[in-house]
Amino acid sequence: MADTVTFTLNDKNVTVPKGWTVMQAAKQAQVDIPHFCWHPGLSVAGVCRFCMVHVQGARKLEIACNLQATEGMIVRTDTPEVKEAHKWGLEFHLINHPLDCPVCDQAGECGLQDFYMQVGKYKSQMTRPKVLKPKAVDLGPRLILDTERCILCSRCVRFEEEVTKTGALGIFDRGDRAIIGTYGEEKIEHNYQENLVDVCPVGAFTSKKFRFKQRVWFLQEKSSICPGCSTGCKIKVHARTDRRTYYRVKPEIDETVNGFWMCDKGRDTIAHLNREHRLPQSQMRIDGKKQTVPTAQALESLRRAIETAGAEETALLVSAHYTVEEYEAFFHYFCDQLGVTKVYQWRAETEDRDSFDGILLRGDENPNTAGLRAAMRRVKGRTVPIKNEIATCVSKKPKVVVALCPEVPFTSPWFQEDLKQLAGISHVSLWTCRYEATEVAGITSWIPMKGFAEKTGHFLNYEGAKRELQEAFPSATAEALSVVEAVQQMAAIATITTETATL
Amino acid sequence: METFARDLREKIQSELTRYETPRSAILPILHLIQDHCEWIQPMHVEGLEREFGLSRVHVQEVATFYSMYRLEPCKPFRILFCDNLVCAMMGAEGVMDKIRSHMASFPTDKCPFSLQGVPCLGVCDGAPAMLVNKERHLRVNRDNVDAILASYK
Ligand code: SF4
Ligand code: SF4
Ligand code: FES
Ligand code: FES
Numbered sequence: 175m176a177d178t179v180t181f182t183l184n185d186k187n188v189t190v191p192k193g194w195t196v197m198q199a200a201k202q203a204q205v206d207i208p209h210f211c212w213h214p215g216l217s218v219a220g221v222c223r224f225c226m227v228h229v230q231g232a233r234k235l236e237i238a239c240n241l242q243a244t245e246g247m248i249v250r251t252d253t254p255e256v257k258e259a260h261k262w263g264l265e266f267h268l269i270n271h272p273l274d275c276p277v278c279d280q281a282g283e284c285g286l287q288d289f290y291m292q293v294g295k296y297k298s299q300m301t302r303p304k305v306l307k308p309k310a311v312d313l314g315p316r317l318i319l320d321t322e323r324c325i326l327c328s329r330c331v332r333f334e335e336e337v338t339k340t341g342a343l344g345i346f347d348r349g350d351r352a353i354i355g356t357y358g359e360e361k362i363e364h365n366y367q368e369n370l371v372d373v374c375p376v377g378a379f380t381s382k383k384f385r386f387k388q389r390v391w392f393l394q395e396k397s398s399i400c401p402g403c404s405t406g407c408k409i410k411v412h413a414r415t416d417r418r419t420y421y422r423v424k425p426e427i428d429e430t431v432n433g434f435w436m437c438d439k440g441r442d443t444i445a446h447l448n449r450e451h452r453l454p455q456s457q458m459r460i461d462g463k464k465q466t467v468p469t470a471q472a473l474e475s476l477r478r479a480i481e482t483a484g485a486e487e488t489a490l491l492v493s494a495h496y497t498v499e500e501y502e503a504f505f506h507y508f509c510d511q512l513g514v515t516k517v518y519q520w521r522a523e524t525e526d527r528d529s530f531d532g533i534l535l536r537g538d539e540n541p542n543t544a545g546l547r548a549a550m551r552r553v554k555g556r557t558v559p560i561k562n563e564i565a566t567c568v569s570k571k572p573k574v575v576v577a578l579c580p581e582v583p584f585t586s587p588w589f590q591e592d593l594k595q596l597a598g599i600s601h602v603s604l605w606t607c608r609y610e611a612t613e614v615a616g617i618t619s620w621i622p623m624k625g626f627a628e629k630t631g632h633f634l635n636y637e638g639a640k641r642e643l644q645e646a647f648p649s650a651t652a653e654a655l656s657v658v659e660a661v662q663q664m665a666a667i668a669t670i671t672t673e674t675a676t677l
Numbered sequence: 678m679e680t681f682a683r684d685l686r687e688k689i690q691s692e693l694t695r696y697e698t699p700r701s702a703i704l705p706i707l708h709l710i711q712d713h714c715e716w717i718q719p720m721h722v723e724g725l726e727r728e729f730g731l732s733r734v735h736v737q738e739v740a741t742f743y744s745m746y747r748l749e750p751c752k753p754f755r756i757l758f759c760d761n762l763v764c765a766m767m768g769a770e771g772v773m774d775k776i777r778s779h780m781a782s783f784p785t786d787k788c789p790f791s792l793q794g795v796p797c798l799g800v801c802d803g804a805p806a807m808l809v810n811k812e813r814h815l816r817v818n819r820d821n822v823d824a825i826l827a828s829y830k
């Protein structure tokens with residue numbers, strides 16, 4: 175009992191741990207308190223004065239973000255005084271705001287717009303011209319800052335001080351000339367730049383990559399897991415399904431792994447999912463010429479090749495970019511049913527696997543090293559050391575190789591060089607999401623795979639935590655399969671052919 | 678190479694230990710630098726980061742916030758003339774006009790003075806009041822101001 179407090183929020187009884195602020199309590203109780211400067215992942219600044227609430231018995235309105243909830247406190251968020259405070263709060267924030275919503279990327283997800291629609295809607299009393307400030311300032315490889323749109327909430331400054339601890343941003347000058355910026359011409363270069371775009375409640379910080387690309391209300395969002403490294407940050411992928419185009423990635427709150435953030439590298443993990451980078455359909459090299467074929471034909475030819483060569487002459491080369499469910503299906507079919515025993519990991523030859531940047535990013539650039547390891551332990555009956563085994567695979571001179579290719583191109587730049595090593599093998603079937611860099615002599619067939627955002631399932635991250643790919647977009651190329659689906663197809667074809675054979 | 682002369686270094690060092698956090702010492706340190714070096718240059722701000730571990734962003738925030746820090750080269754004699762209520766009643770505006778014409782009597786770029794109106798200097802009983810650098814002058818009027826200024830060479 176002593177560890178919690180109960181108070182009244184808009185006639186509702188709310189019980190929260192002692193020490194929580196009214197803002198935190200309201201979030202939990204799903205009571206909306208309009209706010210700009212408070213962010214759950216940063217310290218309290220109390221500078222925007224927008225989160226005003228009425229506390230019974232208090233002389234004046236209080237700011238909810240810096241007000242500790244106490245036993246029996248009676249708080250309201252909807253009194254006339256609070257409404258009046260919102261009106262004036264907005265009026266001040268908008269005095270010098272350029273109102274360039276029509277060309278602002280933030281439009282549609284902007285704190286100023288949202289709160290104006292929610293609690294503002296009044297006529298401005300300003301008659302004086304607005305103070306003009308620098309627009310489109312280049313602040314880093316991924317950042318543009320519009321200082322006119324800034325409402326000086328200081329979230330970005332606190333992010334730089336508290337999260338990346340780089341402290342590159344400050345508020346310079348004073349009053350209506352006050353301006354966010356870096357010292358001199360300095361640029362922000364760290365790997366967490368786009369979080370500044372996310373924390374900025376208005377369109378002051380925008381992302382160079384996303385700038386002017388898309389209106390946010392046309393985007394659909396799906397929960398997924400970043401495939402960029404073994405941390406496995408929880409993310410939301412934003413795409414237009416009507417155009418089958420992926421536009422951006424944002425972090426999703428996950429207290430246990432990534433908190434409120436993700437790294438910039440992770441934001442780039444969708445580029446390869448778009449159609450222009452995808453293997454559109456299954457292909458086979460027939461009489462030395464590459465041809466588009468039905469997937470069933472490519473899978474059937476693989477099945478026959480295995481049948482002819484025998485399971486002992488077949489090898490599986492597996493990268494750690496697939497889900498636990500996919501490994502299960504893959505090994506169940508090839509190892510348990512067909513009897514393949516040659517299973518090899520496929521990953522970077524040299525990697526700094528255990529490195530960690532102190533924030534989120536890890537040196538292991540595979541999202542499911544732990545999952546693959548566990549699956550291999552099952553089929554091999556022993557634990558294998560984590561390393562690239564393509565050379566071992568080739569040295570065993572298998573006649574057939576099924577390769578689950580690494581999905582994210584920029585974390586596997588070694589991919590094409592490695593592929594060349596498979597040149598002498600008579601049947602090589604590449605199961606791949608990407609198209610680029612797969613055209614190498616000696617490959618027999620190419621099967622299009624779904625990307626991480628197009629399937630459900632889970633990865634095991636660096637510490638073995640389950641990371642759920644919760645929702646799936648329809649694939650950008652209609653023919654793409656998950657490994658589970660591909661294996662099912664193969665098994666189905668096999669049954670049909672054996673049945674026809676016995677007829 | 679060290680940015681600050683030895684005696685200034687020592688003063689900065691002692692300011693840094695006076696407060697709970699070094700960041701709190703930025704205000705007095707900037708005053709010290711300004712007193713020693715006339716104006717606060719980028720190399721000073723950067724020197725504070727390099728040699729004393731203060732964040733140059735924090736230093737620049739403070740330096741740009743307060744109008745009494747000089748971030749540009751300045752004239753040798755800086756007149757701060759009170760233009761608040763009591764001094765205004767005692768004729769401050771007229772005296773400032775007189776100062777402006779005194780300044781205009783120098784060839785362009787040769788004037789050793791700058792003039793800035795400032796709020797109450799806290800010596801209203803001696804209105805109109807002004808500071809020239811750190812020297813205080815009380816009861817400045819149209820008749821004596823030329824002589825006062827002439828003493829600054
Ligand atoms: S740039 Fe954005 S986050 Fe930073 S102070 Fe301005 S409004 Fe706030
Ligand atoms: S830290 Fe790793 S998992 Fe998280 S966003 Fe970056 S690359 Fe992705
Ligand atoms: S959110 Fe409370 S003052 Fe800004
Ligand atoms: S009003 Fe001038 S010194 Fe007080």
